[in-house]
């Protein structure tokens with residue numbers, strides 16, 4: 001299908017990812033995700049727990065991060081779907097057991113550890129609560145909690161972390177890029193064509209380009225200009241070739257879509273996840289056409305609207321495209337454009353007449369690529385087709401996009417063709433969040449960003465530091481102390497709440513010990529304390545209170561409420577971003593979101609901290 005972007009789209013049925021409660025839970029997307037995808041120390045600890053008969057002690061673990069990535073103030077929680085698939089299918093195979101038995105570090109272990117314990121181990125005693133996938137999450141607030149016997153609860157640590165860390169990181173990266181690409185001045189407004197400039201541009205200097213700040217000033221002008229069509233630029237993921245291997249590439253496609261990207265170029269992701277795929281063409285395609293002779297015979301069936309519906313004419317009415325293109329070239333006096341490039345565009349046009357979008361920077365963006373695109377577009381349009389746009393992959397993307405848009409508008413007026421107003425201008429080439437912000441400041445006419453390397457490799461911060469910590473054993477809270485305040489563990493099982501203010505935005509997250517009877521309630525004042533700094537506290541009267549975790553996996557019954565589709569989670573992400581304070585989304589010095597503890601939890605934490613800290617003696 002052809003998407004609104006003008007890129008080529010395709011969709012197929014999902015392959016089991018959107019299981020509902022009634023359906024069996026699919027196996028993990030990546031078949032490397034098995035109990036052996038872990039660190040050796042998880043297995044050695046499991047042996048020690050088993051050997052000393054500790055493995056069945058009831059324990060409680062929390063998976064959380066301590067610092068938001070990218071210098072930001074939020075993180076999107078992602079990866080829960082794959083965690084649930086992993087837990088539902090957790091089982092060591094006979095082959096796994098054989099391997100472990102022969103592993104030098106484990107070869108001395110008693111056979112019963114393998115035969116009685118590991119061989120029969122599954123997650124039927126594991127209970128998992130989690131935030132909804134796609135939630136905006138903040139430091140220290142558990143994304144996932146695991147209640148399980150010590151042995152199995154400990155064994156799944158590394159796998160859970162690897163299933164959450166990268167997905168959450170790349171989803172957050174994607175979300176930040178989508179927010180940056182939209183820019184604060186972009187607004188979707190109904191309407192038809194933008195106003196025309198009548199004076200002719202002769203490549204003005206960048207700083208005083210006639211369209212610099214164009215969209216910005218329109219948005220800020222009230223009344224009279226509401227018919228101006230402004231589009232929020234979309235983001236498409238192009239990263240597979242640069243990703244950290246096939247799983248990195250697949251995960252990046254999936255989770256950047258979840259984070260708000262519009263589509264991916266990754267075809268397998270399209271097939272398996274029922275997500276839109278999109279693409280243009282490469283420089284090699286342009287380079288490979290060396291002369292116009294190669295497309296002399298390229299023909300196309302005219303496409304004529306009949307009663308408002310496009311119909312293709314019969315085969316015998318096929319028309320040669322090149323002569324029409326060359327006539328326009330002559331009429332417009334553009335004989336100097338690159339012949340090979342023109343041939344490539346003609347070849348692409350007869351192959352994709354309904355989604356004709358060209359990469360125009362192979363030889364000379366403005367003198368050749370743009371003009372060749374216009375020539376072929378005019379010919380295509382004569383035959384009833386609507387061209388889609390161009391891609392820029394080098395140079396000053398602000399200047400070039402504005403210049404292209406300016407020429408398109410000029411052509412619209414000169415040739416009386418409305419399609420020139422609707423063309424997509426896709427930009428790619430090493431784009432990252434700061435380039436996006438810089439482009440917004442300068443002004444640009446880009447309608448779609450193709451982003452690869454910096455998205456999938458998370459160049460600005462290559463890892464999210466989620467940890468998995470034991471906070472309770474035998475129903476006794478455990479604490480881990482550190483000289484680094486950030487690393488001090490808030491002990492015990494906690495319930496997490498998000499408190500919303502009158503404006504509908506979240507005010508803060510509040511952690512409350514599980515056995516505490518006072519719970520935050522809408523309309524009631526609650527004292528919220530910084531977990532470590534006594535003087536920092538705030539009284540909140542929430543207008544709404546949401547408990548952040550729900551039961552998602554109960555060993556006896558498996559996955560409790562089915563797995564949401566990526567599409568549903570993406571929508572949830574979008575809703576939250578639209579209801580978030582602007583300062584939290586800001587690139588420079590974003591505001592800080594408060595994560596607090598209740599009064600009782602504060603005292604309990606500090607009491608335990610004191611109890612567990614030995615008093616030093618100085619002489």
Ligand SMILES: Nc1ncnc2c1ncn2[C@@H]1O[C@H](COP(=O)(O)OP(=O)(O)OP(=O)(O)O)[C@@H](O)[C@H]1O
Pocket residue numbers: 393394395396397398399428429430431432435438439442
């Ligand atoms: N107007 C702009 N403002 C800020 N950054 C930009 C602007 N235009 C392009 N960029 C970014 O500047 C960098 C340019 O990279 P580089 O110099 O390697 O590319 P190039 O010389 O334009 O193209 P190539 O080397 O592929 O021919 C890219 O990261 C690109 O996204």
Ligand SMILES: O=P(O)(O)OC[C@H]1O[C@H](OP(=O)(O)OP(=O)(O)O)[C@H](O)[C@@H]1O
Pocket residue numbers: 238239241242282283393428429430431450451452453454
């Ligand atoms: O720049 P990214 O954000 O990673 O986006 C993906 C890049 O991949 C392609 O380039 P290609 O592989 O042809 O190499 P190039 O960098 O030489 O253009 C495409 O033209 C983009 O430039």
Ligand SMILES: O=C(O)c1cccnc1
Pocket residue numbers: 238239265278279280281282391428450452
């Ligand atoms: O379709 C594209 O234009 C594309 C896809 C992957 C990488 N670079 C570009």
Ligand SMILES: [Mg+2]
Pocket residue numbers: 393429
């Ligand atoms: Mg490139």
